[in-house]
Amino acid sequence: MTVAKYKVTNQSPRPTFDDxxxxxxxxxxxxxxxxxxxxSMVSIPMGQYTAERVHEAIQPIANQMLAVRSxxxx
Numbered sequence: 001m002t003v004a005k006y007k008v009t010n011q012s013p014r015p016t017f018d019d020x021x022x023x024x025x026x027x028x029x030x031x032x033x034x035x036x037x038x039x040s041m042v043s044i045p046m047g048q049y050t051a052e053r054v055h056e057a058i059q060p061i062a063n064q065m066l067a068v069r070s071x072x073x074x
Contacts, residue, residue, distance in 0.1 A: 002063070002066060002067070002070075003059070003063060004033050004034075004035060004059070004062035004063045004065065004066040005033070005034040005035060005062075006031045006032060006033050006034060006058055006059070006062040007031065007032055007034060008029055008030070008031050008054070008058075009030045009031060009032050009039070010028075010029070010030040011027055011028070011029050011030075012027070012028045013025055013026070013027055013028075013046070014026055014027075014028050014043070016043075018045075024045055024046070025045070025046040026043045026044060026045050026046060027043070027044050027046060027049045028041055028042075028043050029041065029042050029043070029044065029054055029057075029058070031058050031062065033062050033065050033066055033069075035066060036065065036066060036069045038065045038066075038069060040061055040062075040065065042054070042057040042058055042061065044057060
């Protein structure tokens, strides 16, 4: 599988609720797959918000978006 290149396009904190209905803050991170222009977003709880965690969340999604975009072209 090809590793997609992506860029973060926006980061915004947002209040929400966890699975136990307790209020928490998350960071919504928007990104764009460079090769295709496809865009998406991930949300990371502020307690886990690090560059490494953001990359771990985005990279598999970006890879799948690139793979799906390539369907039928081979």
